[in-house]
Amino acid sequence: MNTQKRMTLADMWRIIYPLVTYNAITFFLTFLASMLAMAATARGYAEITDIEDYTAFLQDGLQLITAHVYEIQMAAAVITIPLLLLYRRMDRERLAGTEPVPTYEPVSPFLYVFVIVAGLAASLIGNNILFLSGLMQSSEAYVETTEALIKGNFILELIGLGILIPICEELIFRGLMYSRIREFLPVTYAAVLCSVCFAFSHGNIVQGLFAFFLGLLMIYLLERYHSLWAPILFHATSNILAVVQGEKGLLDAMYQENGTVLLIIVSVVSLAVLAGVLLLIEKVVHSEEVK
Numbered sequence: 001m002n003t004q005k006r007m008t009l010a011d012m013w014r015i016i017y018p019l020v021t022y023n024a025i026t027f028f029l030t031f032l033a034s035m036l037a038m039a040a041t042a043r044g045y046a047e048i049t050d051i052e053d054y055t056a057f058l059q060d061g062l063q064l065i066t067a068h069v070y071e072i073q074m075a076a077a078v079i080t081i082p083l084l085l086l087y088r089r090m091d092r093e094r095l096a097g098t099e100p101v102p103t104y105e106p107v108s109p110f111l112y113v114f115v116i117v118a119g120l121a122a123s124l125i126g127n128n129i130l131f132l133s134g135l136m137q138s139s140e141a142y143v144e145t146t147e148a149l150i151k152g153n154f155i156l157e158l159i160g161l162g163i164l165i166p167i168c169e170e171l172i173f174r175g176l177m178y179s180r181i182r183e184f185l186p187v188t189y190a191a192v193l194c195s196v197c198f199a200f201s202h203g204n205i206v207q208g209l210f211a212f213f214l215g216l217l218m219i220y221l222l223e224r225y226h227s228l229w230a231p232i233l234f235h236a237t238s239n240i241l242a243v244v245q246g247e248k249g250l251l252d253a254m255y256q257e258n259g260t261v262l263l264i265i266v267s268v269v270s271l272a273v274l275a276g277v278l279l280l281i282e283k284v285v286h287s288e289e290v291k
Contacts, residue, residue: 007184018087018176019201022168026076033072074160077168084171091179104226104287111285114277115221115230119237121274122217124251126210127242128267131255157243166235173198173215174222174231191219214238220278226287 095101173194181190195215199208218231244250254263 005184011180011184015177015180016197018084018172019197021083022076022080022172025079026072029072029076029079033068070157070160074156074164077160077164081164081168081171084168084176087176088171091176103290105290107225107227107230107285107287111281112225112230112233114281114285115225115233116237118217118221118274118277118281119234120241121270121277122214122234123238123241124270125267125274126213127245128254128263128270130206130210132260132263132267154243154247157247158240161243162236162240166232166239169198169201170218170228170232170235173201174218175228178219178222187219187223191216194219221281224281224285224287 092101177197178190178194181193184190185193195212198215199212202208202211214235218234221230221234222228224230241250245252251266253259254266
């Protein structure tokens with residue numbers, strides 16, 4: 001791959017427009033939800049007599065939207081995924097017309113077990129470090145985001161946060177953005193830049209810090225497995241654990257006042273497991289390019 005190409009404004013747009021597509025669809029769906037919320041509270045609008053009534057009216061509408069933010073994100077993912085797949089196809093066709101497109105031998109499905117274990121361990125490590133640092137509790141934006149996402153139907157949350165959103169985000173960031181940045185930058189710089197974009201897309205510092213390091217891990221998995229299914233599976237596993245923890249109270253004991261020791265033990269064990277799994281991946285996962 002030619003890493004000496006100079007990036008133009010058109011190239012920059014090509015790198016970011018998959019994310020712009022998703023954000024635009026999300027904005028449009030949120031706007032529709034706002035209109036429906038306004039219509040649902042229209043009867044209350046007729047009864048407004050002062051500024052306090054008007055403020056209450058707006059708050060009621062906002063609460064309706066907030067209560068369905070998860071459904072909005074799910075719908076946006078469903079609509080965006082086919083467009084992202086189309087963008088990927090366009091990239092393959094474009095590259096095929098200019099240079100040979102490398103293909104790689106598929107990795108044994110058994111070796112994807114390492115990805116699942118890494119996703120579980122990384123999720124525990126990240127959440128526990130953020131909890132111990134106090135960032136998780138002090139970030140109002142993080143608390144609001146978490147409450148909005150983890151308070152709906154459990155099965156729908158598993159489908160949305162555990163399947164649809166990971167597929168959508170991996171197509172955007174690792175499938176399109178990273179591969180396009182790689183046309184201009186070497187792996188290390190491209191990985192950091194893509195992970196920074198992934199972090200900022202989460203909208204608050206707590207999720208952003210967590211997302212940055214997970215983004216780096218997922219790019220590593222992509223480069224080892226040469227398949228987008230590796231970061232998708234990692235991302236899905238991490239999200240599913242977060243949903244189960246939030247809805248079912250899994251491991252809640254270590255987040256209590258007297259659970260610090262347990263929290264540290266789980267974190268250390270998880271770190272050791274993650275390090276071991278990454279060493280195994282480095283040693284046994286080889287996806288050779290087909291000549």
